[in-house]
Amino acid sequence: MSFLRGEEGDWEVVVGMEIHAQVLTRSKLFSGSDASFGGSPNGHVSLVDAGMPGMLPVLNAACVKQAIRAGLALGAEINGRSLFARKHYFYPDLPQGYQISQYESPIVGRGCVKIETESGEEKEIRIERAHLEQDAGKSLHDQKPGASLIDLNRSGVALLEIVSFPDLRSAEECGLYMSKVRSILRAVGVCDGNMAEGSLRADVNLSLRRRGEEALGTRTEMKNLNSVKFIRQAVELESRRQLELLERGEEVLQETRLFDPVKGETRAMRSKEEAHDYRYFPCPDLLPVLVSEEEIEEERRLLPELPDERRARLMSEYGLGRYEAVVLSEESEFVNYFEEAVGEGGSGKLVANWMLSELFGLLNKRDIGIESSPIASKRLGLLVGLIGEGVISGKVGKQVFAKMLDEDTLPSAIVKREGWEVMSDVSVLEDIVEKLMSDHSDQVASYRGGKEKVLGWFVGQVMKETRGTASPEEVNRVLKEKLQG
Numbered sequence: 001m002s003f004l005r006g007e008e009g010d011w012e013v014v015v016g017m018e019i020h021a022q023v024l025t026r027s028k029l030f031s032g033s034d035a036s037f038g039g040s041p042n043g044h045v046s047l048v049d050a051g052m053p054g055m056l057p058v059l060n061a062a063c064v065k066q067a068i069r070a071g072l073a074l075g076a077e078i079n080g081r082s083l084f085a086r087k088h089y090f091y092p093d094l095p096q097g098y099q100i101s102q103y104e105s106p107i108v109g110r111g112c113v114k115i116e117t118e119s120g121e122e123k124e125i126r127i128e129r130a131h132l133e134q135d136a137g138k139s140l141h142d143q144k145p146g147a148s149l150i151d152l153n154r155s156g157v158a159l160l161e162i163v164s165f166p167d168l169r170s171a172e173e174c175g176l177y178m179s180k181v182r183s184i185l186r187a188v189g190v191c192d193g194n195m196a197e198g199s200l201r202a203d204v205n206l207s208l209r210r211r212g213e214e215a216l217g218t219r220t221e222m223k224n225l226n227s228v229k230f231i232r233q234a235v236e237l238e239s240r241r242q243l244e245l246l247e248r249g250e251e252v253l254q255e256t257r258l259f260d261p262v263k264g265e266t267r268a269m270r271s272k273e274e275a276h277d278y279r280y281f282p283c284p285d286l287l288p289v290l291v292s293e294e295e296i297e298e299e300r301r302l303l304p305e306l307p308d309e310r311r312a313r314l315m316s317e318y319g320l321g322r323y324e325a326v327v328l329s330e331e332s333e334f335v336n337y338f339e340e341a342v343g344e345g346g347s348g349k350l351v352a353n354w355m356l357s358e359l360f361g362l363l364n365k366r367d368i369g370i371e372s373s374p375i376a377s378k379r380l381g382l383l384v385g386l387i388g389e390g391v392i393s394g395k396v397g398k399q400v401f402a403k404m405l406d407e408d409t410l411p412s413a414i415v416k417r418e419g420w421e422v423m424s425d426v427s428v429l430e431d432i433v434e435k436l437m438s439d440h441s442d443q444v445a446s447y448r449g450g451k452e453k454v455l456g457w458f459v460g461q462v463m464k465e466t467r468g469t470a471s472p473e474e475v476n477r478v479l480k481e482k483l484q485g
């Protein structure tokens with residue numbers, strides 16, 4: 001458990017998160033308009049999305065199915081009966097004057113998401129509920145001088161809002177929770193997880209309390225954080241700000257604050273409204289949503305392998321360590337790549353090492369996803385296979401990897417062409433060692449006189465002579481044998 005250390009003792013950071021996920025469906029929650037991202041401005045807008053008088057929403061069954069899938073994947077109860085309600089507020093890009101959401105009876109009830117901290121601690125974050133609601137449009141303030149424009153393409157797209165209990169205790173935990181929810185939603189195909197495009201965004205509710213206290217402090221809310229990095233930064237900054245206030249004896253005001261990543265601060269936007277300010281009431285245009293046990297079981301049966309299951313399988317089937325398994329299980333593409341590489345003869349452990357260090361290092365550097373990797377899974381598997389079989393050393397493997405970036409050649413062909421195979425002819429090795437010994441009789445004498453460090457120097461010389469293609473174990477063995485005379 002981590003605490004914030006203040007001048008007057010320890011404080012506990014308490015965070016609950018609301019994650020809005022854009023639900024992947026062809027059409028919107030209550031209309032037949034195209035729900036995909038982009039398109040020409042106001043090109044994906046029906047009368048319902050534009051809030052025209054007399055329009056009537058019609059519930060899209062595909063969105064309900066997606067909510068059930070997500071709920072099951074989040075280990076949550078699915079409510080057989082849920083209700084839509086109107087949540088009233090005014091935004092220029094909300095033409096209805098209210099958002100159709102779910103209030104008292106959401107479709108998804110209590111659930112649980114597991115996270116693993118870097119120190120290996122496993123923690124359960126409880127989900128309070130998840131509900132379906134409409135997204136609003138978009139106001140564009142930088143397209144036309146002196147005017148704001150409105151694009152309603154996003155208006156009416158289905159969102160699933162996932163609300164956690166205030167179980168999160170640090171910036172690290174908040175980041176891990178966000179990544180895990182993203183990974184789960186992607187695994188079941190409910191959301192594309194593209195945070196930069198806004199299809200997944202988080203609101204963070206944060207308060208502080210003294211160590212050991214039960215009652216929650218006054219919280220602030222930071223809305224629409226659209227990257228894991230921003231979530232972590234916002235939690236760090238806001239918890240420091242509250243700590244300073246509280247230790248000075250001042251109050252934290254309940255308000256919505258804006259996180260500004262450029263200035264590295266959070267600042268007040270508006271005082272936070274309470275639920276009753278929205279004048280929620282059941283939407284008279286929509287019937288209660290009824291879901292049968294059979295429909296729920298059908299969706300459960302269709303669930304693919306979830307990240308936690310993938311992780312457990314990578315550990316038991318391939319003997320991977322916890323950390324490697326956690327990282328690789330985050331994306332199904334990682335697991336597919338891994339298994340294809342292992343299929344070419346690389347051992348699981350070694351393939352995982354190469355993916356986490358060399359491959360991910362490369363992808364990060366080039367800022368590309370694994371699907372655009374210049375080295376396909378099969379070629380990496382073949383390369384790792386050569387190392388595992390002792391054909392090349394790990395060090396030479398890195399050189400081969402570098403060459404593979406520029407040419408679409410099999411690793412074995414590169415090794416052969418460059419003459420990089422491990423030197424397996426012991427007599428050649430013995431000749432090199434003997435020559436070195438006669439050229440450096442002083443070093444031989446000092447080794448025999450008890451200076452064992454000299455062995456390392458000899459190993460270095462042999463590796464230089466053989467351009468790194470000798471097996472270090474073999475070099476050590478031959479050297480010791482000859483030096484001990």
Ligand code: MN
Nearest residue numbers: 020101133161
């Ligand atoms: Mn919401």
